[in-house]
Amino acid sequence: MKLTVLGGGGFRVPLVYQALTAGSPVTEVVLHDVSDPRLAAIRAVLAEMADAHPGAPEVRVATDLDEALADARFVFSAIRVDGLAGRTVDERVALAHGVLGQETTGPGGIAYGLRSVPVARRVARRVAAVAPSAWVINFTNPAGMITEAMQAVLGERVIGICDSPVGLVRRAAEALRATGELAVDYVGLNHLGWLRGLRVDGVDQLPRLLADDTALAGIEEVRLMGADWVRSIGALPNEYLYYYYNTREAVAAIRCAPCTRGEFLRGQQERFYAEVAADPTDALRRWNTVREERDSSYMAESREASGAGERAASDIAVGGYQQVALELMAALSGGPGRTMILNVRNGSSVPGLPPDAVVEVPCVVGAHGVTPLATAPLPGSMLGLLQQVKAVEQDTIEAAVTGSATLALRAFAQHPLVDSVTVAKELLASYRARQPALAAILR
CATH class of the missing domain: 3.40.50.720 (NAD(P)-binding Rossmann-like Domain)
Structure with missing residues (x-):
């Protein structure tokens, strides 16, 4: 194959x-x-x-x-x-205008x-x-x-696949010391979702987890955003929600860091590729060294700003998105069916979002394909955020397909992390000036 x-x-x-x-x-x-x-x-x-x-x-x-x-x-x-050169521009332009550079x-x-x-x-x-x-x-x-x-x-x-939801579920299950059959209630968009329930042998154990200070302390997302806040929303948030719930702190931490994440990775990887080009022997050892440094420094500025501490060794050692991909591939190829959190067409899975919207939800996967599972209605605070970000995503897609600068501006202006139409106009102008590929797309 x-x-x-x-x-x-x-x-x-x-x-x-x-x-x-x-x-x-x-x-x-x-x-x-x-x-x-x-x-x-x-x-x-x-x-x-x-x-x-x-x-x-x-x-x-x-x-x-x-x-x-x-x-x-x-x-x-x-x-x-x-x-990564493009990524560094994406990050620096945003930071120059006082908004999140991610x-x-x-x-x-x-x-x-x-x-x-x-x-x-x-x-x-x-x-x-x-x-x-x-x-x-x-x-x-x-x-x-x-x-x-x-x-x-x-x-x-x-x-679409991502390892963030899988990592969140694993950390929650480990905090509960769960050993039985798991069923998860996870719903959202990529990098914007919540674990609302974790059933172990048919019983939802998330309320017990939320009430346990010691257990919560073992979950990186809780350390990032605070146990009191997590309890107040009644769910475990994806790590990327830190940027929405702690926007000022996130922007300040990234601006104070010696380099952005993109700049760090660009320098790291340029050295790696240059060294292997000069001497391809021992390429695997060099790659492993760089990978370990990369993994351990993930979201470092946010963890430092929030007091979340270092990443757990288990988070660094465990298989990430590659394991998700292989499990998905195996199930689609006729292996044992399984339930996985994936990015798929919504249909009617998440009430309140368009049928053609791609959402991140549990799905049944097998030789038949992928079937998203229905999710319970979201509270207004969560649904409103998903609707706003999804509208931004769909405007961005349409702007890229049609070349519409008007739609691109609307996408910037309506994103919840951009606090002013004036700033949105400045962002669009700066990106067009500094990203030739973007300028060539928009009329």
Whole structure:
């Protein structure tokens, strides 16, 4: 079975391949990327992994997109339009105007989406042409927005994934010391959702968890946002809700940090790729060293500002999005069915959101495909936030498809983390001035 990875020179691709070496139906991995040097470096890492795991999937590189996609059973879309250089601009422009500078949340996510949607839709059209039976598993951020844009071409054969909800559920279950069968009530959009219930052997144990100070202290999201606040909303929030609930603190912490997350990763990865290009021997050890530094520093400025402390060792060691992808792929390929939190077309799953909106909810996955489960109605405070952010996402998609600067402005202005239409106009002007790809899209 063929797996194609778009963005195959990306730093996290070895995580996927490492998971594949533990056993999967994949026999061939094809890497596609616009950067030959990055592809060469990642291929060197994968070669060492393959040497240590006889029977690991064959790896090859295809520089032509149609060749890479042809006959693929699964396509992992992990592209990053304009690379980390683009991300640093997304973050710095927002911070310069006094609002959150973050990759997927707030104005940075809008700017990233405006540049990424046209590329993602072109990819979707090529998948439809040369691999119409393939499942596309989208890693590309902003994941919900890009999944929705690709679904306009490929329908429900595009599924978005994220490891944030999985990590939240795991931390909650560990805090409860739960050993029975779990059923979760999770609902939201990508990077904007809540765990509202955690049933263990049929009994909802979330109220017990919320009442237990010691147990709550073991959950990173609670340490970020505070036990009193979590109790007041009656749910465990996704870690990215820190940016909505503690906006001033988040902006101040990022502005005071010596560099943004994008700048940190750009410097780190540029050194890695340059070192492996100069000497490809020992590429795997170098990659592991950089990966560990990357994982341990995730959301570091927010954890420091909130007093949340260092990341737990278990959070760093456990499988992330790559494990979600492999479990999804196995279930779709005829393996045991399972329930997973995924980014899928809403239909009627989340009352109050449009049917074509991509939402992040538990789904039943099997050889039949993916079926989102119905969710209970949300309180107005949660639903209102989801509706506002979803409207922003849909305006961003339409602006990117039509080239409408008017819709792009509306997206910036109506985002809950942008506090002024004047600031929205300034953001749009600054992004057009500093992101040539974005300026070329908007009229």
